[in-house]
Amino acid sequence: MRNFEFFTPTRIMFGKAMEEKAGELAVEYGNKVLLHYGKGHIKKTGLLDKVICSLEAKGVKVFELGGVKPNPEISLVREGIKICRENNIDFILAVGGGSTIDSAKAISIGVPYDGDVWDFYFKGVIPKKALPIGAVLTIPAAGSEMSKVSVITNGSYKVGFASDIIRPKFAILNPELTYTLPKWQTAAGIVDIMAHVMERYFTEEKYVDFSDRMCEGLIESMIKYAPVVMDEPSNYNARAEIMWAGAIAHNGLLGMGRIEDWASHRIEMPLSAIYDLTHGAGLSIIFPAWIRYVAKKKPGPFIKFFTRIFNIDYDFDYPESVIKTGLTMLEDFYKSIGMPVRLQEVEIDDARFEEMAQIVTVKSAQGNLLKLQKEDIIEIYKLALEG
Numbered sequence: 284m285r286n287f288e289f290f291t292p293t294r295i296m297f298g299k300a301m302e303e304k305a306g307e308l309a310v311e312y313g314n315k316v317l318l319h320y321g322k323g324h325i326k327k328t329g330l331l332d333k334v335i336c337s338l339e340a341k342g343v344k345v346f347e348l349g350g351v352k353p354n355p356e357i358s359l360v361r362e363g364i365k366i367c368r369e370n371n372i373d374f375i376l377a378v379g380g381g382s383t384i385d386s387a388k389a390i391s392i393g394v395p396y397d398g399d400v401w402d403f404y405f406k407g408v409i410p411k412k413a414l415p416i417g418a419v420l421t422i423p424a425a426g427s428e429m430s431k432v433s434v435i436t437n438g439s440y441k442v443g444f445a446s447d448i449i450r451p452k453f454a455i456l457n458p459e460l461t462y463t464l465p466k467w468q469t470a471a472g473i474v475d476i477m478a479h480v481m482e483r484y485f486t487e488e489k490y491v492d493f494s495d496r497m498c499e500g501l502i503e504s505m506i507k508y509a510p511v512v513m514d515e516p517s518n519y520n521a522r523a524e525i526m527w528a529g530a531i532a533h534n535g536l537l538g539m540g541r542i543e544d545w546a547s548h549r550i551e552m553p554l555s556a557i558y559d560l561t562h563g564a565g566l567s568i569i570f571p572a573w574i575r576y577v578a579k580k581k582p583g584p585f586i587k588f589f590t591r592i593f594n595i596d597y598d599f600d601y602p603e604s605v606i607k608t609g610l611t612m613l614e615d616f617y618k619s620i621g622m623p624v625r626l627q628e629v630e631i632d633d634a635r636f637e638e639m640a641q642i643v644t645v646k647s648a649q650g651n652l653l654k655l656q657k658e659d660i661i662e663i664y665k666l667a668l669e670g
Contacts, residue, residue: 285541291429293452296454302419306343309376312452314342315344316346317363317374317390318345319349319376319386319390321349321351321352325421334378346366355383356435373414379421381425382425384428387418389403395410395414405442417455420455420526423476424475424563431446436555442552461522462517466516467564470563471562471563471567473620475563476501477502480498481588482545485544486543501532504524545649546577546650547573549643553638557639560631569667571624572663572667574610585605589610590609593608595608625669625670626667626668633668636664637661641657644657
């Protein structure tokens with residue numbers, strides 16, 4: 284196990300009606316709030332009005348910025364920075380899923396910075412200050428409510444940035460707010476949660492059995508509760524399991540002492556940026572393709588994963604059969620909740636594979652379990668297309 288430092292300052296308010304506490308939590312950081320949200324779903328459900336009432340009851344002046352898209356764009360981030368500067372905003376409250384929270388994080392570091400906010404994502408500039416932010420989560424998926432990561436899209440580039448300075452001060456998690464999610468978004472979120480764990484799990488680092496078991500337990504819970512929420516969208520207990528798992532999957536805890544990979548996420552990002560594909564749907568396509576490619580040279584972590592998660596018997600004469608069977612079972616799970624497993628299913632062909640691979644490797648090779656160059660990534664895209 285490697286040395287590590289674990290830091291998570293986010294205060295979690297979990298349970299029914301917790302969104303009513305938004306005002307008393309936000310006012311601790313000032314009396315001017317930028318309320319940041321998506322395309323209007325929270326207006327239809329009444330959540331937006333409920334949050335505004337909570338803020339105003341505590342004397343907080345509210346400035347609104349809606350319009351966040353599933354792959355949050357740099358243009359809206361710049362608009363948010365402008366609003367914050369012009370109105371001396373003290374705090375940003377994101378109400379929505381990971382895209383909204385990621386956008387709020389980008390705004391938070393852009394406000395006190397003299398240059399362009401994209402510098403943090405593409406040029407490696409390190410922020411020194413940030414406005415404090417909070418979150419009211421409506422889509423369990425990205426884990427942005429507790430993470431130090433923000434992912435922003437700029438044209439064909441979808442790029443992540445990480446710093447503890449952008450971790451939310453608090454996050455409100457009410458599973459009831461997820462009842463109205465369409466099945467597609469629910470399923471894509473579950474895939475994303477599982478992917479965050481698998482990016483950390485697939486390592487050759489030794490003596491990490493404790494975190495192995497935590498990772499395995501979380502994934503097993505997702506496999507257990509995914510079909511429940513597909514059939515019973517208002518099942519509070521199943522929604523609660525998924526919502527809490529989403530936060531834990533990406534707050535950093537499960538990666539402590541390990542070497543993480545993250546190649547699959549980066550290989551998927553051009554699909555989201557160029558084709559506007561839902562991130563979780565891209566991951567259900569890319570992750571099996573990545574496993575097929577990498578397991579040829581590094582079978583060990585995958586054999587362990589599939590024997591433990593799907594209870595596949597180890598074949599001493601043909602151990603690779605575990606991976607073959609496990610991949611079939613993983614893809615069958617994705618399909619069972621309505622997720623695609625091939626690019627053909629989402630009408631993406633091979634026309635831009637080289638361009639996408641170039642974007643992924645523009646700075647360096649990707650992955651740690653196996654270093655992947657441009658040519659490797661093209662092959663993974665081909666596997667994602669054909670199987």
